[in-house]
Structures are given as C-alpha cells and as structure tokens.
Amino acid sequence: MTVVNYQILLKKRPSGAPAADDFESGEGRVRSPEHGEVLLKNLYLSIDPAIRGWMSDAKSYLPPIAIGEPIRSGTLSQIVESNAEGWPVGQIVQGLAAWECFSTVPVSNLHGKVKTIEGIPLHAMLSVLGGTGLTAYFGLLEVGRPKEGETVLVSSAAGGVGSIVGQIARIKGCRAVGLTGSDDKCAWLTDTLGYDAAINYKAADLRIALKEACPRGIDIFFDSVGGEILNIALTWLNRRGRIALCGAISQINAVELPPGPSNYLQLLAKSARMEGFTTLDFARRYDEARAVLASWIREGQLKYRDDIANGLENAPSHLLRLFTSEPRGKLMVKLANPEV
Numbered sequence: 001m002t003v004v005n006y007q008i009l010l011k012k013r014p015s016g017a018p019a020a021d022d023f024e025s026g027e028g029r030v031r032s033p034e035h036g037e038v039l040l041k042n043l044y045l046s047i048d049p050a051i052r053g054w055m056s057d058a059k060s061y062l063p064p065i066a067i068g069e070p071i072r073s074g075t076l077s078q079i080v081e082s083n084a085e086g087w088p089v090g091q092i093v094q095g096l097a098a099w100e101c102f103s104t105v106p107v108s109n110l111h112g113k114v115k116t117i118e119g120i121p122l123h124a125m126l127s128v129l130g131g132t133g134l135t136a137y138f139g140l141l142e143v144g145r146p147k148e149g150e151t152v153l154v155s156s157a158a159g160g161v162g163s164i165v166g167q168i169a170r171i172k173g174c175r176a177v178g179l180t181g182s183d184d185k186c187a188w189l190t191d192t193l194g195y196d197a198a199i200n201y202k203a204a205d206l207r208i209a210l211k212e213a214c215p216r217g218i219d220i221f222f223d224s225v226g227g228e229i230l231n232i233a234l235t236w237l238n239r240r241g242r243i244a245l246c247g248a249i250s251q252i253n254a255v256e257l258p259p260g261p262s263n264y265l266q267l268l269a270k271s272a273r274m275e276g277f278t279t280l281d282f283a284r285r286y287d288e289a290r291a292v293l294a295s296w297i298r299e300g301q302l303k304y305r306d307d308i309a310n311g312l313e314n315a316p317s318h319l320l321r322l323f324t325s326e327p328r329g330k331l332m333v334k335l336a337n338p339e340v
C-alpha cells in the first residue's frame, strides 16, 4: 500500500507579512531512507519566526525554501524506518524537517533523541525544554550574565522565548520588566509569570513608561523585537549594560532593510555591550540546560504555555498569528500521537 504524504508547500514568496495564499497544500510520496537517513513521522511542528526568513530569497544560515517545496520547520518526530546506525525505529527525535506528515531526512538534521521527563508533556520538548527555553536560558545567562538585583528588560515578553526569560531573571534575583502588545498579556506577565512590571508598548509612551518601570535603569535588555523599541531601550541602558540580541521580529517582514538603531552611541557612552547569539552556539550544553529548566518546572518556579493548533492544514494560519499580538507562549501544531 502506498502511503500519501500530505504537505503544505511554499506557493510564492511573501512580500511583507506572509499571507494565506503564499501556501498551498500538496501530496507527495513517502520515500524510504537511504544510507544515513531516517523516515520520520512528524508529531508536532514548531512555529517559529525563522520560517518567515526561510520563505524569502535571502541569504541566511540555511538556504531559502524552494518554491513548490514543503515549508521547512523544526519538528518533534518519531522514527518509523531507519537506515542509520544508532537511530532505532520508535525513537522520538527533535529535528529539522518540514510541514508534512512524513519526512525522510539525513541524521545530520536530527538535533537529538528526546527523553521524556515524568510529569512534563511531550510537546514541552519543543518549547520550554526545546528551542524557546534553550534560547531564553543561554541568551540570558551566557550573553546577558545577570547579577542579583539587576534590572532585566524583555521585549516580546509574552512570546515563546520572552515568557521564559523573565522567569529565569526572577529566579536569578533580578527585577524583570516585560514589553508586550496588550493589557491582557501584561496582566498575564505580572499575575501568572511573576514579572515585576509589564508595559503595553502599543498603548504607552515607551520613554516615560520605561523610566517608571525601570527606576534604576536597564542592566540587561533581552531583545527579540529590534527597531524603535531597541532604540528607546538604549537610552535607559546602565553603565556596563548588556543587550542580548536574540531576534528582530519587528523587522522580519520588512521589504527593505530598515535603518540601524540611530541611538547606538549609547553603547559607547555607557561602556555597554550588544551581543548577538544563536542557540546552536550552545548545542553541546543542551542536556545540562534541559535538566536545570526541568528542575525549575518541577519546583513550580517556571511556568510555560504552549499554544497548540491541531492538524497540518492549520499550520499556515498559526504561523500568521506570530505576527499579531494574539498569542501567548509557544506556537506549535500537533499532527499525530507517537506510536507505542
């Protein structure tokens, strides 16, 4: 019997924000793995801003997705056929695959074997114990290097990464201040996640609100947004302040490269540091970070929220939600349960 592989393909490259008609559904064949490859049944798709970058024809750390190809995506998957030593059938893995029910990939696409942790659901391996949690952990602790009593400002603070960053800052004895795009999300940050203060950057005069929320200035700015928010935050950076440059979602849909932060000489005036990072820089330490994050979850110090859509057909609309103020926490799409 031939198994049909349902897929979501890139129909055309977006101009500006992605739209529903940039995608089309398709049916491919399921290919048996050649030497060094495995056949994956995809269980969860990770919905990340990076996907928008791969839909463009721009140079990046990975090549653009070709027109007519399935949308590339981080996944949580189960090996259903293996032609690679050390990667047995039944193993659940995290990796880079695509928006399709089955993917045949080389083992170099696999980021690791997933060990489920008692009391923590499988999908958390794609969020708080996966890319978003690891990004928050290494970006804050290794790039920001927080010290007790410091003030940590976080942009997109209710997002997948940001919702974890502020809580780690609190665990490390810092004052955590979050920026997000609605009053409801501000309340979630302070009342549920324990942020000390939250600012609705769409409603407030950010210059005034930051001064009030960060009375002793900003020691660390964990920035996922860039643009005008970064420019304004630079003004309140303390001497020897640090900016952990995680992402720039405000610029990801720009048709032309926007101007850089005009306020960057604040770095000079404050002897401050702005440092970019990718989570992959810390790949050798993922297990160590996962163990710490899991212990914080078990102790009730770290909360997380996964915003899960069901069904491959809902992947495009879930991706479009990333560029609105709707979501809280980490977006993902569930395709299937693992086979036992």
Ligand SMILES: NC(=O)c1ccc[n+]([C@@H]2O[C@H](COP(=O)([O-])OP(=O)(O)OC[C@H]3O[C@@H](n4cnc5c(N)ncnc54)[C@H](OP(=O)(O)O)[C@@H]3O)[C@@H](O)[C@H]2O)c1
Pocket (backbone or CB within 6 Å): 047, 048, 049, 050, 131, 132, 135, 156, 157, 158, 159, 160, 161, 162, 179, 180, 181, 182, 185, 224, 225, 245, 246, 247, 248, 249, 250, 251, 277, 278, 279, 280, 321, 322, 323, 324, 325, 326, 327, 328, 329, 330
């Ligand atoms: N360096 C790395 O290795 C690495 C790894 C993973 C992710 N990242 C980056 O980390 C950031 C966060 O990723 P995530 O997956 O957790 O996404 P996310 O923060 O959950 O992104 C969705 C949120 O971004 C905010 N947003 C969307 N468009 C915006 C705009 N034009 N201006 C300001 N805010 C906007 C919205 O929240 P509001 O309501 O708050 O506006 C939206 O709900 C992204 O920039 C991503 O590229 C970096």
